[in-house]
Amino acid sequence: MNGNVMSSIVRPARVNLVFLFVLLAFFLHGCSDNNETPASLRIGIHAWPGYEPLHLSKSLGHLDERIKLVEFASASSVIRAFKNGSIAGATLTMDEALVVKHSGIDIKVVLINDFSAGGDAVLLNPRYANNGSLKGLKIGVEGGAVGAYTLSRALESQGLTLADVTPVQLKPIEQREPLGEGVVDGVVTFEPYRSLMLGEGAVEVFSSRDIPGEIVDVTVLTHSAINNNPLLQQNLIDAWYETVDFIKSQPEMAHNRMAQRQHISAEEVKQELGLIHLPARSEAERLLSKEGELRANTERLMRFMVSQHLLPESMDTNSLFR
Secondary structure, three states: OHHHHHHHHHHHHHHHHHHHHHHHHHHHHHHHHHHOOOOOEEEEEOOOHHHHHHHHHHHHOOOOOOEEEEEOOOHHHHHHHHHOOOOOEEEEEHHHHHHHHHOOOOEEEEEEEEEEOOOEEEEEOHHHOOOOOOOOOEEEEOOOHHHHHHHHHHHHHOOOOHHHOEEEEOOHHHOHHHHHOOOOOEEEEEOOHHHHHHHOOOEEEEEHHHOOOOOEEEEEEEHHHHHHOHHHHHHHHHHHHHHHHHHHHOHHHHHHHHHHHHOOOHHHHHHHHOOEEOOOHHHHHHHHOOOOHHHHHHHHHHHHHHHOOOOOOOOOHHHHOO
């Protein structure tokens, strides 16, 4: 009888103890989930004045430390990184975004970084400075759509077509010597290579200043990155506009900080930023809306790319936008 009494006393105690352990484990698991930090968000980036505010945002502490800016030598390297899955976001020209989207990677535009306003240009060897005509010249140009589009618009401004020139495929980083030595007569280039070649005597005959609003740079994220890291996505957007406001309200301080990172002078930074337009938040949100002109411009760009065999077929450009 005493054994039964003892049994009846001990068993409930064991049950209560097990219950407490289960409850504690559940509580700790819940705490772990609530405190769990999202994985880092890796964003590919390369040299271009319109992307530099992201680096400034990082140095100012606006950008969440889990957002990693992964630097690449060129846009083509960024696109390769996208395709092999080593990044989940990137800063790209809109044509590059179309190429990534067409490759099967589900990306969305989350930011308009800038519009080129002189940063993309057609330069000629000084011996052609007098008339500036492109007719009959050998023009070095990168294989992407921005170079082809800039050349097409430059030719159009002179009443010419692509049949009137001889394109030579040259990346901007490879253009300085061929232009200076006369291997090519002109090049389609962008900053910072544009300024370097102008400093060596090249002559500018056309730039994106002549076609305002037509060349745009954007930040894109994969659909899964947006879904998995909504707070980081929002921080990226908020930090960008906070930094753009800082550049506009305190330009001297901003230029000095950006100059230190790029190892150039503050005056050079000022000149670079003068070749782009950084839209304020209200302007960018209007352009990104369903009624905004960015969608129509992207559709027009896509049709141009198909006509130039830079895209194999048409695609739904609205799928790039949220």
